[in-house]
Amino acid sequence: MSGPLEPVDSLEPGERSHEATVEAIAAALPQWLPSQRWFAGKDREVTGVRPLTWSTILDGDPLLLHLVVEVEQDDRAEPYQLLVGSRRSEVPDVASSVTIVDVDGATFYEACGDADLTSALLDSMADGTLVDGLHFESEPGAELARGLRAHPITTEQSNTSLVYGSQYILKLFRKLSPGVNKDLLLHRALREVGSQHIAEPLGSISGTLAGEPTTIGMLQRFMTDAVDGWVMATTSVRDLMADPSVAPEELGGDFAGEASRLGAAVADVHADLRTALGTEDADADELERTVQVMLDRLDRVAADVPELAPHVPGLRDAFDAMRHHPVPVEMQYVHGDLHLGQVLRTLGGWLILDFEGEPAASVAERSRLRSALRDVAGMLRSFDYAAQQLLVGRPDDPILTDVAMSWAHRNREAFCDGYAEVAGSDPRDAAVLLRALELDKAVYEVSYEHANRPDWLSVPLASIERIMTEGSS
Numbered sequence: 001m002s003g004p005l006e007p008v009d010s011l012e013p014g015e016r017s018h019e020a021t022v023e024a025i026a027a028a029l030p031q032w033l034p035s036q037r038w039f040a041g042k043d044r045e046v047t048g049v050r051p052l053t054w055s056t057i058l059d060g061d062p063l064l065l066h067l068v069v070e071v072e073q074d075d076r077a078e079p080y081q082l083l084v085g086s087r088r089s090e091v092p093d094v095a096s097s098v099t100i101v102d103v104d105g106a107t108f109y110e111a112c113g114d115a116d117l118t119s120a121l122l123d124s125m126a127d128g129t130l131v132d133g134l135h136f137e138s139e140p141g142a143e144l145a146r147g148l149r150a151h152p153i154t155t156e157q158s159n160t161s162l163v164y165g166s167q168y169i170l171k172l173f174r175k176l177s178p179g180v181n182k183d184l185l186l187h188r189a190l191r192e193v194g195s196q197h198i199a200e201p202l203g204s205i206s207g208t209l210a211g212e213p214t215t216i217g218m219l220q221r222f223m224t225d226a227v228d229g230w231v232m233a234t235t236s237v238r239d240l241m242a243d244p245s246v247a248p249e250e251l252g253g254d255f256a257g258e259a260s261r262l263g264a265a266v267a268d269v270h271a272d273l274r275t276a277l278g279t280e281d282a283d284a285d286e287l288e289r290t291v292q293v294m295l296d297r298l299d300r301v302a303a304d305v306p307e308l309a310p311h312v313p314g315l316r317d318a319f320d321a322m323r324h325h326p327v328p329v330e331m332q333y334v335h336g337d338l339h340l341g342q343v344l345r346t347l348g349g350w351l352i353l354d355f356e357g358e359p360a361a362s363v364a365e366r367s368r369l370r371s372a373l374r375d376v377a378g379m380l381r382s383f384d385y386a387a388q389q390l391l392v393g394r395p396d397d398p399i400l401t402d403v404a405m406s407w408a409h410r411n412r413e414a415f416c417d418g419y420a421e422v423a424g425s426d427p428r429d430a431a432v433l434l435r436a437l438e439l440d441k442a443v444y445e446v447s448y449e450h451a452n453r454p455d456w457l458s459v460p461l462a463s464i465e466r467i468m469t470e471g472s473s
């Protein structure tokens, strides 16, 4: 969760045509935004939406506008981007949920699902054009195909991704921050050092926000042979739950081998990030700052989510313990929000996606160098999630709970084994730090679930309870 923001300056103004339309769209957004999966502020009322700027990507009929709007909520004002389409000559074939507003007899709708309109984005990147203040570029050496149609992916996402043919995936970052997006920055750095564990970055779209060139989209190679880690992991847990009498290691869908290879891939990426972008040693001030950030987050989340209250004293102790058990920490660029939905198993091995960091963290927080153990903690949390999500909404069943917890334990250990083998040091040796990082991540998840998937709040809360109990036994 970020605090109040300074007012954001306008993007470089595009043509002022369509001004009245843009105002009408902005006026409709307070009602429309909260129903969008990618909107990060669903748990707070939208008190106003102000257009910061807009660009006309296609003019006439059909019309394709790019808007950056500032969304005001009680304690913050944040910029979001939207692609808005309209057609006069034919009724658009789009779901009613994406309709934003009717203006003068024309329907204006969220255009990410309109393949006739979104093909213009790829074509503009292939051509390297500047369209009404938006720069469309391909990465050095990338020869992009033109004329491909796109469909949005349906995964639950913080952003919106469009798949072009079976070749490319374009991620449109929804909540914008001035500057080059960390996801693009780290993908470029990893490509420079020849990382084997990323999908190649191929293009980008940028505008200007608060006077800075700002990434609004990133194009990557689409991996057709990929399955995401979350799907693989949850399939494995389901198989085990379906027949609890089978030992996990005898199960056809045992995930431990993959978990270990994933640990090795994450350690490789950490090493590549160090090579590409360097490291710094953490000093006592850094440790103090880290503990304080965790305590502050705990206070903020506990104020919003009463269910966290009983755990607050124990969580405070866990964070405080870092002060009494300091370990030498090398600070480096990390992924920042690593979980099973951010990793893809391809024929060539594991790829890591989405280096943007936690969607709710401030840009300053996301851009900091951190301990690589943050990513290890994120993935450990994800094994817990994969195990527990099948228990959500079911009556208590001690046998199934036991199966789920054994699966999580087995795969968490395998992941750490794989990581340790490549990194040369075992994350489990820094037990106090790793425990605090896991709990801090779980506090973040409490806030994330409260805002996005209240039904799942029980998942991070149960983990906090478990970690606390293990710690006190």
Ligand SMILES: Nc1ncnc2c1ncn2[C@@H]1O[C@H](COP(=O)(O)OP(=O)(O)O)[C@@H](O)[C@H]1O
Residues within 6 Å of the ligand: 153, 155, 156, 157, 158, 159, 160, 161, 169, 171, 199, 220, 221, 222, 223, 224, 226, 228, 341, 342, 343, 344, 353, 354, 356
């Ligand atoms: N290069 C790719 N090839 C295939 N699928 C991808 C690729 N990049 C992303 N995906 C799919 O899109 C999903 C969302 O991508 P991600 O970058 O994590 O978006 P977000 O930032 O919105 O969470 C991933 O979980 C994965 O299933």
Ligand SMILES: O=P(O)(O)O[C@H]1O[C@H](CO)[C@@H](O[C@H]2O[C@H](CO)[C@@H](O)[C@H](O)[C@H]2O)[C@H](O)[C@H]1O
Residues within 6 Å of the ligand: 156, 157, 158, 159, 230, 337, 338, 339, 340, 341, 342, 354, 357, 358, 359, 378, 381, 382, 383, 385, 386, 445, 448
């Ligand atoms: O992928 P995003 O960058 O949008 O990350 C956000 O959403 C994730 C959920 O999609 C959320 O991850 C949490 O749920 C996952 C299962 O859906 C689980 O694997 C993760 O371990 C858990 O943290 C992530 O926290 C949030 O930032």
